[in-house]
Amino acid sequence: MEKTIHGDEYLVVIQLLKQLRKAAGLTQIQMAAQLDQTQSLFSKYERGEIRLDVIQLRTIASILGLTLTEFSEKLEQRLTAQTTRQPNRRRSSS
Numbered sequence: 001m002e003k004t005i006h007g008d009e010y011l012v013v014i015q016l017l018k019q020l021r022k023a024a025g026l027t028q029i030q031m032a033a034q035l036d037q038t039q040s041l042f043s044k045y046e047r048g049e050i051r052l053d054v055i056q057l058r059t060i061a062s063i064l065g066l067t068l069t070e071f072s073e074k075l076e077q078r079l080t081a082q083t084t085r086q087p088n089r090r091r092s093s094s
Contacts (some may be wrong), residue, residue: 006048010055016071018046020064034063 021031032042044050045060052060054068061071 007077010051012049012082013052013075014048016075016078017052017060019068020074021046021070024064026063028045031060031063035059037086 011040021028028042028046029039032039035042045052045056057071058068061068064071068072
């Protein structure tokens, strides 16, 4: 089992995070301020340099107006669509 923050599934997480942030009309600076972090640190989340834990993800989802469950549902939809488009690739379990 591969342990990397750069796997295909994690890339979907950070792409979704970035898309939802932009859809909410928030800049990285605004998100960072609400998280009491620097823009640089938040940027590292979106670039996949730092892996988010579930509590951080819950807080970010809340700022974006979502519950963790709603974020997870959106993520699952994307992951399912990705798997459907790439039927020969094995899904990794975490």
